[in-house]
Amino acid sequence: MIIRNILLVILVSSPFCLFGQNIDLVSSEEIIRKSERLKELYVKSISEEDKDEYRLLFFNEFPNTFKEFHKLYGYGVAAGDFSYDSLSFPRPLYRDSYDHISTFFDLDSVLE
DSSP: OHHHHHHHHHHHHHHHHHHTTTOOOSOHHHHHHHHHHHHHHHHHHHHSTTHHHHHHHHHHHSOSSHHHHHHHHOBSOOTTOOSGGGSSSBOTTGGGHHHHHHHHHTTHHHHO
């Protein structure tokens, strides 16, 4: 019975150990590229003639997960993230967060 319970615990917890919780799938280089792309699309979405096209591209480029969002717009260390690049400092888009998030929430007219 005890062995069965131990095997059950190992079996249930192994997907978390093997597939993921501590694996960082978004590299620093990807974050830098994505932040530059978001900045570019934001500027174009407020200044170009084809604003709606750039606003849609901005929407599609916006982070899909909270972890990615934090790495782009956050400040400080993410919970459980103690890698070298997670030291306490503003992320690449920290200072642009208000404008970007406001634009993101105003996209409903473009997406309809």
